Amino acid sequence: MTTPPSPATPDWRPRLHCTPQRHWINDPNGLVVLDGVYHAFYQYNPGDSVWGDIGWGHATSTDLLHWQERPLALPATDDEMAFSGCIVADERNTSGLAPAGSGATPLLAFYTRFDRRTKVQSQCLAYSLDGGESFQRWAGNPLVDIRSEEFRDPFVFRHEASGRWVMLVVLALEQQVLVYVSDDLLQWKRVSAFGPAGVVAGAIWEVPVLLPLAVDGEPGRQRWVLFVSINGATRWGGSGVQYFVGDFDGERFTADPGEPRDGVRWADHGRDFYAPLPFAGLQAERPVWLGWMNNWEYARELPTSPWRGQLSLPRELSLARTADGLRLTQRVPPDVARAALAPQPLELRSCIASHAARALAEQRPRGRHWRARLRVAREAVLQPIAWAFFTGDGEPPLRVGFDPVLEAYFIDRRRPSPRFTGESEIHHAPRDRSRATVELEVWVDGCTVELFADGGTVAISDVAFPEAGAQGVELQHGSANPLLDVFSLAALRGGPRD
Ligand code: FRU
Numbered sequence: 001m002t003t004p005p006s007p008a009t010p011d012w013r014p015r016l017h018c019t020p021q022r023h024w025i026n027d028p029n030g031l032v033v034l035d036g037v038y039h040a041f042y043q044y045n046p047g048d049s050v051w052g053d054i055g056w057g058h059a060t061s062t063d064l065l066h067w068q069e070r071p072l073a074l075p076a077t078d079d080e081m082a083f084s085g086c087i088v089a090d091e092r093n094t095s096g097l098a099p100a101g102s103g104a105t106p107l108l109a110f111y112t113r114f115d116r117r118t119k120v121q122s123q124c125l126a127y128s129l130d131g132g133e134s135f136q137r138w139a140g141n142p143l144v145d146i147r148s149e150e151f152r153d154p155f156v157f158r159h160e161a162s163g164r165w166v167m168l169v170v171l172a173l174e175q176q177v178l179v180y181v182s183d184d185l186l187q188w189k190r191v192s193a194f195g196p197a198g199v200v201a202g203a204i205w206e207v208p209v210l211l212p213l214a215v216d217g218e219p220g221r222q223r224w225v226l227f228v229s230i231n232g233a234t235r236w237g238g239s240g241v242q243y244f245v246g247d248f249d250g251e252r253f254t255a256d257p258g259e260p261r262d263g264v265r266w267a268d269h270g271r272d273f274y275a276p277l278p279f280a281g282l283q284a285e286r287p288v289w290l291g292w293m294n295n296w297e298y299a300r301e302l303p304t305s306p307w308r309g310q311l312s313l314p315r316e317l318s319l320a321r322t323a324d325g326l327r328l329t330q331r332v333p334p335d336v337a338r339a340a341l342a343p344q345p346l347e348l349r350s351c352i353a354s355h356a357a358r359a360l361a362e363q364r365p366r367g368r369h370w371r372a373r374l375r376v377a378r379e380a381v382l383q384p385i386a387w388a389f390f391t392g393d394g395e396p397p398l399r400v401g402f403d404p405v406l407e408a409y410f411i412d413r414r415r416p417s418p419r420f421t422g423e424s425e426i427h428h429a430p431r432d433r434s435r436a437t438v439e440l441e442v443w444v445d446g447c448t449v450e451l452f453a454d455g456g457t458v459a460i461s462d463v464a465f466p467e468a469g470a471q472g473v474e475l476q477h478g479s480a481n482p483l484l485d486v487f488s489l490a491a492l493r494g495g496p497r498d
Helices: 334-340 353-363
Strands: 023-034 037-045 055-061 068-074 080-089 107-115 121-128 144-148 151-159 164-171 176-182 189-194 204-214 222-231 239-248 253-255 274-278 288-292 315-322 325-331 346-352 369-377 385-391 398-403 408-412 426-430 437-445 448-453 458-463 472-476 483-491
Touching: 023 055, 023 107, 023 274, 023 288, 037 068, 037 080, 037 288, 055 080, 068 107, 080 121, 107 151, 121 151, 144 151, 144 164, 151 204, 164 204, 176 204, 189 253, 204 274, 204 315, 222 253, 222 274, 239 274, 239 325, 346 353, 353 472, 353 483, 369 385, 385 437, 398 437, 398 448, 408 448, 408 458, 426 458
Parallel strands: 023 080, 080 151
Antiparallel strands: 023 037, 037 055, 055 068, 080 107, 107 121, 121 144, 151 164, 164 176, 176 189, 204 222, 222 239, 239 253, 274 288, 288 315, 315 325, 346 483, 369 437, 369 483, 385 398, 385 472, 398 408, 408 426, 437 448, 448 458
């Protein structure tokens, strides 16, 4: 049964985020760069705007901002659904799946088969010999089957030091990540397990990712970071992403002793960032990932139509040393950010807040697609300071800022009459106390809001659904009037004037 169509909500559609034309999307799957083209595969229901009949959808982009939907990559069949996984480009044809002498690079899609009859989840392979346009399921499936109903989300990468392939899979209810290794991408041997650790009670572990990340400011230093998306038992409810910093020897991940010093580390402190996956095939020092901007607690209630769900902006990853030890750093890659912004932003330096607010009001900014920045000395902030978006219809606006009493950044999406659980909430993230400034960058695009603060060591991502008439932007600074080092507002490209 499909859900009845609701009226279309074009105002809430992001311009520079991946959304399907119609219907339901969840996790990114198999993000890969081939010949300069970014491919995003994702969990997709081609027949409805709620989860079901899940297979892999596909979209491509040349700038990580504008996405073009492609034909379905891996549809569900009568026997199975295709759950989350990843793609590797088998450049040396170690799998032998490309015919000898063809010179083709097989694309291997590792996915979890959900057997509709038995409910068993096993790890399977599909492959493409035409650059991701079409996939066929491998005749030798499954690759790994332990007859479990909660065993999923293979993440595969090449570990150069050992010259082998590594696969991570979660045992969701046991809160464990199992590690397998392979020489040919087809035969897999289990070598270790990690967990339970971090958030355990009541949590379902999903979508593991393991990456070496550079430590900013410490040339040549890298640590391995294990990310696990968890459902339930997050501080804010529903879905979230925790991570562990440590080492990986090709077979076993070991978290650094004493890590995390202050409890669990969250990749993002908002409600709406889940199941992120890095792009394979980017040789960059800093990997780039995309997440699903939604939360299982209310995912099926988002009021958008005819699509439901969106992927995040691309975020470049590294580690930084903070007052709490090593932290994940996320930022929109600078070249992507430049390409996203329309010309003629409002840019002020060394300007007191009341002047900045007036200069902004004189410009009468209107819209739903912005990148805003603010930097101010921490000691100058005596009252909450915030960007307010979607002002002007009598409803409380969306506020994104810093609260000096709580020493925390926030996204405030509270509404008097919430349409789904969690809509009427304010989400906080503690600032890095080793810094002397409050520094934030916020991206608002249709229904998406992404805040990066303190050089990206703080992230909060939320979806928000303001009414059509609410289009204004203001600066709120209370009666305090701090001197702002940086104050800037730029429209995102794609509007009527560019
Ligand atoms: C994560 C997840 C995965 C699963 C997929 C199903 O959001 O629950 O564990 O493979 O979604 O769509």
